[in-house]
Amino acid sequence: MPTVAVVGAQWGDEGKGKIIDLLAEKVDMVARFSGGSNAGHTVVNPQGEFKLHLVPSGVFHPGVTCVIGNGVVIDPAVLMGEIDGLKARGVAVDRFFVSDRAHLIMPYHLLLDGLEEESRGKGAIGTTRRGIGPAYMDKVGRIGIRAGDLLERDTFREGLSQAIEQKNRIITGLYKAEPVKLDEIYDQYCQYGERLAPFITSTDLMVAEALEQNKKVLLEGAQGTLLDIDFGTYPFVTSTTTMAGGACGGLGLGPLRFDGIAGVFKAYCTRVGSGPMPTELLDETGERIREHANERGATTGRPRRCGWFDGVVGRYSARVNGFSSFILTRLDILSIMPSIKVCTAYKLDGETVVDPPYSASALARCEPVYEELPGWNIDITTARKFDDLPEQARSYVKRLEELLGCPASVISVGERREQTVIVRELF
């Protein structure tokens, strides 16, 4: 299986960081295709605990080439901070490349993300305020600045001055805030350009060559399917295609290249930010999961909303991505539960539905219909084979396989690499 996409199947924070760090051992290249520094991927390995926002979670394996594709929006300050932080802790960042076509997050994107959120009042999306939405708006609005532009100063200055003229009309006119300054931003980004120059290249060509040579390539997603701009709980979503298909446009690779698509699901659900989440537990059980699992955002530190596994959005996620298998994370957390609920349908205005409605307000009215499964109540963090898991845990996984319509490939039973059960090899 040379080319496999690994994507979030719920509302983000499914534990993609651990999984990609683990799988990266087997591959030649890890290529990230979407999102930006809104992502927060926690990796715990022999080198320590790391929180990555932009650098692919394959960086800890010396032989692996890491690529940030054109579909990612890059905040150069965050990227350089991350590279410096990794180097300071002894992680080499030498086989690392950034697409010349990747759009940059500019200071006015950060400013506008905050201003837009505040103007939404009670309807705020609860963004990470990392400038993601405004940066993708400029990309689609054809007024964005791309990484490669930093290497062509005249083009850069011209594009930047056009963009700033437009932004300042909005910043001062609409939001009555202080305008941003062209020279300041230009000088700062020229400095970033000098530092980033060795990394910036046509990564689409690198990916094509790797595929040509039958190298193993892991396509790394960020966020989750329910945060997808088209198939998420719009408007409470991020501004990109978070789904597997996004790897095509986000890296420059044809859809026939995929050998596998693995969706990462947490054994329960979490969500950070606003928007509907039918299985959210606002009671003691939700609090117990949050505390036991330390469910706090890696990017913003916000407490995550917790709830039972939602099989309705799960099946939907499997359908719109075309998962060939799923990866289940944090199964060990459920060991504290005497019994475990799984949502298999919703009640919506008196009707039973098995597909999530398209609108966020209808989804917010959905009442989960639960099936209750017995818990196992013993520590499973030492399980390394499927058969090491207690019967109840195996039944839980089997029930999820039925609901999702695809088999489990990897099950994580702890934060460390070795705390993993491989059911089916992905590479």
Ligand code: IMO
């Ligand atoms: P990883 O890759 C969880 C959420 C935000 C907010 C919405 C829009 O770690 O899974 P944005 O800043 O993207 O405009 O915010 O999306 N969000 C995430 N939630 N994990 C993430 O990334 C997220 N990235 C964005 O909380 O609700």
Ligand code: MG
């Ligand atoms: Mg995260």
